[in-house]
Amino acid sequence: MEKVMVKGTEAIGEAAIRAGCRHFFGYPITPQSELPEYMSKRLPEVDGVFLQTESEVATVNMLYGAACTGTRVMTSTSSPGFSLMMEGVSYIACAQLPAVFVNVVRGGPGLGDIQPAQGDYWQATKGGGHGDYKLITLAPSTVQEAVDLTVLAFDLADKYRNPALILADGLLGQMMEPVVFPDFRDLSTLPDHSSWAMTGAKGRKPHLITSFDIDPYVLEKMNLVLVEKYKEIEKKEIRWEEYKTEDANIVITAFGTIGRIAKSVVDMARKDGIKVGLFRPITVWPFPYEPLEKLADKVDMFFDVEMNMGQMLEDVLISIKGRKPVKFYSRMGGVVPTPNEIYEALKKEIGR
Amino acid sequence: MQVIYKKPEALGEKEFTYCPGCHHGIIHRLVAEVVDELGIREKTLVVAPIGCSVFAYQFFNMDGTVAPHGRAPAVATGIKRSRPDLMVFTYQGDGDLAAIGTAEIIHAANRGEKITTIFVNNAIYGMTGGQMAPTTLLGMKTTTTPYGRKAENDGYPMHMCEFLKEAKGVAYLARTKVTTPQDVEKTKKAIKKAFLAQINELGFGMVEILSTCPTNWGIDPITSMKWLEENMIPEYPLGVFVDKVGDEK
Ligand SMILES: Cc1ncc(C[n+]2csc(CCOP(=O)(O)OP(=O)(O)O)c2C)c(N)n1
Ligand code: SF4
Numbered sequence: 001m002e003k004v005m006v007k008g009t010e011a012i013g014e015a016a017i018r019a020g021c022r023h024f025f026g027y028p029i030t031p032q033s034e035l036p037e038y039m040s041k042r043l044p045e046v047d048g049v050f051l052q053t054e055s056e057v058a059t060v061n062m063l064y065g066a067a068c069t070g071t072r073v074m075t076s077t078s079s080p081g082f083s084l085m086m087e088g089v090s091y092i093a094c095a096q097l098p099a100v101f102v103n104v105v106r107g108g109p110g111l112g113d114i115q116p117a118q119g120d121y122w123q124a125t126k127g128g129g130h131g132d133y134k135l136i137t138l139a140p141s142t143v144q145e146a147v148d149l150t151v152l153a154f155d156l157a158d159k160y161r162n163p164a165l166i167l168a169d170g171l172l173g174q175m176m177e178p179v180v181f182p183d184f185r186d187l188s189t190l191p192d193h194s195s196w197a198m199t200g201a202k203g204r205k206p207h208l209i210t211s212f213d214i215d216p217y218v219l220e221k222m223n224l225v226l227v228e229k230y231k232e233i234e235k236k237e238i239r240w241e242e243y244k245t246e247d248a249n250i251v252i253t254a255f256g257t258i259g260r261i262a263k264s265v266v267d268m269a270r271k272d273g274i275k276v277g278l279f280r281p282i283t284v285w286p287f288p289y290e291p292l293e294k295l296a297d298k299v300d301m302f303f304d305v306e307m308n309m310g311q312m313l314e315d316v317l318i319s320i321k322g323r324k325p326v327k328f329y330s331r332m333g334g335v336v337p338t339p340n341e342i343y344e345a346l347k348k349e350i351g352r
Numbered sequence: 353m354q355v356i357y358k359k360p361e362a363l364g365e366k367e368f369t370y371c372p373g374c375h376h377g378i379i380h381r382l383v384a385e386v387v388d389e390l391g392i393r394e395k396t397l398v399v400a401p402i403g404c405s406v407f408a409y410q411f412f413n414m415d416g417t418v419a420p421h422g423r424a425p426a427v428a429t430g431i432k433r434s435r436p437d438l439m440v441f442t443y444q445g446d447g448d449l450a451a452i453g454t455a456e457i458i459h460a461a462n463r464g465e466k467i468t469t470i471f472v473n474n475a476i477y478g479m480t481g482g483q484m485a486p487t488t489l490l491g492m493k494t495t496t497t498p499y500g501r502k503a504e505n506d507g508y509p510m511h512m513c514e515f516l517k518e519a520k521g522v523a524y525l526a527r528t529k530v531t532t533p534q535d536v537e538k539t540k541k542a543i544k545k546a547f548l549a550q551i552n553e554l555g556f557g558m559v560e561i562l563s564t565c566p567t568n569w570g571i572d573p574i575t576s577m578k579w580l581e582e583n584m585i586p587e588y589p590l591g592v593f594v595d596k597v598g599d600e601k
Contacts, residue, residue: 023434049433053426054459061423061456065399065430068417073434091420198415198431200395200438206364208409209417 003178008143009035009076011179012102012166013042015150016074020185021100022048023073025062027055027081030114031170032104035076056081060088067097068209070193072154076102078170079120080111083128089163090129094211094222096229098157100150101135102166104173107334115334116170116257121311124167125285132223134230136164136237137285141259143177149282151182158191160233167284169307171257171336230286239282240291244270248277250350251295253316254305255281257336262305264339265346274352276303284312292319302326303346307336360384362393364413369404373573375563376405376472378530379539383441383470384412386544390551396439397431399424401453403445404478422453425460428467439550441468447477450486450510457512464521464555468546471512471558474565475584482568486510489587494568509587513560517593523555524548525594529562529585531577545597554596562588 006014013035016024024043026036036052043050053059059075066073077085082103092099105120107113122128124137136156140146146168153164198207213219241259244266245251254262259280269276279295281288295302301324304313310328320326329345331337362384370376387393393414400408402421409416419427424442431440449457449471460467476494477483483496487509491500501509513527524546528539539561546557562584564576571579 023430025430025433051429051433054455057423058426058429058456058459061419061426062430062433064417064419064423065427065432066434067430068397068427069431069435069438071434073430087420088423095417198397198417198438199435200397201414202394206413207415210409212406212418 001180009173010038013038015147019151019154021072025059026075029078029081056084060085063099067099068198070197074100078104078106086129091211093133096161100153105169113334118307139167139256139284144179234286238288240288241280243278245277249275249300251277252303265342287315289319296323304328306330360388362387371567373566382540399428399442401444401448408443425456443470446473446485446487461556462519462521469558471560472563474563478565513593521555522594523596524557526592527560548597
């Protein structure tokens with residue numbers, strides 16, 4: 001397998017194309033503009049379609065339209081852009097359409113800055129748009145993982161007819177790392193959506209795709225179908241990484257970019273004889289509640305590290321159920337903490 | 353027995369939910385007749401809007417969906433770009449197309465998106481109970497302009513055809529009405545041309561159809577037609593604004 005050095009944003013773009021995505025709609029915003037740029041160059045080479053839209057509002061609705069025809073489709077944006085897409089994300093989720101989103105999160109709230117941050121965790125995992133819905137949300141911590149999760153995002157979106165989101169950040173988007181790309185997916189092997197997709201009502205009853213019903217009893221049934229689907233995803237699709245947790249007394253919880261920084265902290269602490277491990281959720285929805293809860297029996301303390309005011313912290317607390325102390329350390333506004341900084345904060349907590 | 357008039361195949365079985373005297377029903381039928389005559393029912397998709405015609409996707413015998421308020425041109429763009437072999441039309445009211453969806457319609461038109469738009473202008477928000485639309489006439493009373501629309505507070509009536517005719521991507525653009533049998537014929541021709549603009553891959557096609565809303569105008573259907581003639585026509589002159597389709601052979 002050949003390893004190539006690629007930038008995160010471009011790696012995600014190439015992975016999408018290899019996963020069979022031939023349609024990309026997007027609007028520029030830092031720090032992810034290299035992704036639409038890459039797609040604008042690359043998609044015509046594979047007979048695909050790239051369109052720079054007039055806004056994120058239009059973007060998400062173009063995704064809606066393309067997904068209605070059963071097409072593998074993707075967009076990428078950064079925080080303020082993803083906020084603008086929320087209306088459409090809610091519609092796509094309710095209409096049960098597959099579409100892949102990439103949010104390269106930057107410092108916020110508001111216009112914020114263009115540095116890496118994790119302030120969109122709640123928006124990604126708890127809603128953001130209106131109504132009861134869930135996004136399958138994958139949080140890579142290396143460029144290789146971003147590649148693998150992009151392919152997975154398309155497959156999960158197709159399998160569950162649900163929007164999937166790659167929750168990255170500016171650091172991952174901008175960094176270069178060696179990766180191995182998967183082979184090109186044979187387009188004829190992509191899932192068959194002919195049972196529901198809008199392809200012209202030839203010789204069959206019309207396929208109608210909507211996100212509404214005026215009768216509350218019917219709408220409730222639609223909601224319950226979603227609830228069942230989400231339960232199934234929660235059962236089958238949780239993914240996480242554990243690092244040196246077997247004998248750990250302290251477990252750091254962290255996702256995405258800060259998850260890889262936390263890995264260095266584990267190694268630093270181990271050198272000093274402090275038994276620290278790492279629990280890194282890869283799917284942040286569905287959140288790996290049970291695997292994390294299992295650790296509560298074995299360790300003395302959890303240390304949650306994030307680049308926000310403590311958003312995943314709530315899910316960590318739900319997992320631990322008050323059985324062990326959970327301490328928290330964070331930087332915000334686009335500040336990325338160094339391993340040293342985190343280690344010092346951890347040592348302070350344990351009086352060393 | 354000779355059948356001289358029947359339901360177009362492109363219309364479904366479901367009964368219209370429109371109020372008596374509302375022109376949405378006539379316009380649906382005309383679209384369906386055109387789709388039948390062009391023989392494209394089996395590859396035509398409808399994108400319904402938000403507004404009284406939110407159910408339009410249920411009335412046509414074709415695949416269909418409902419876009420978020422105003423976003424139908426973007427949804428249609430996504431459909432068309434992913435399946436250029438299919439025909440797609442949006443069906444939109446004035447609140448949908450000229451207020452919340454102004455950006456989407458202008459950009460789809462300007463890109464020359466190969467889609468067809470049926471724009472029903474009844475100068476009011478029907479579904480939400482008669483509030484002011486961008487197309488509401490000056491002096492016209494609505495539930496949010498109880499003293500009549502005033503330019504200094506509410507701005508002027510929006511002329512979408514006049515705005516859009518400047519866009520290079522537009523291949524067909526016309527404003528019509530359906531108050532007389534002759535107008536109905538003219539509207540049907542215009543709708544056909546707007547579809548031909550798509551079929552012949554010439555660009556964006558739109559027909560704006562002036563329409564009544566007896567319920568929210570608060571006048572009976574017959575008087576509504578008269579009101580449309582006397583008040584809307586001076587503000588919204590009928591005509592063909594762009595025609596790159598040419599005459600049918
Ligand atoms: C985002 C959003 N804002 C507001 C509404 C409420 N709404 C429903 S229909 C409508 C007006 C539609 O008016 P028009 O397009 O003129 O269609 P008509 O009902 O007159 O046929 C509005 C404002 C909505 N559904 N979504
Ligand atoms: S409220 Fe107006 S636009 Fe809506 S169906 Fe009734 S008459 Fe037609």
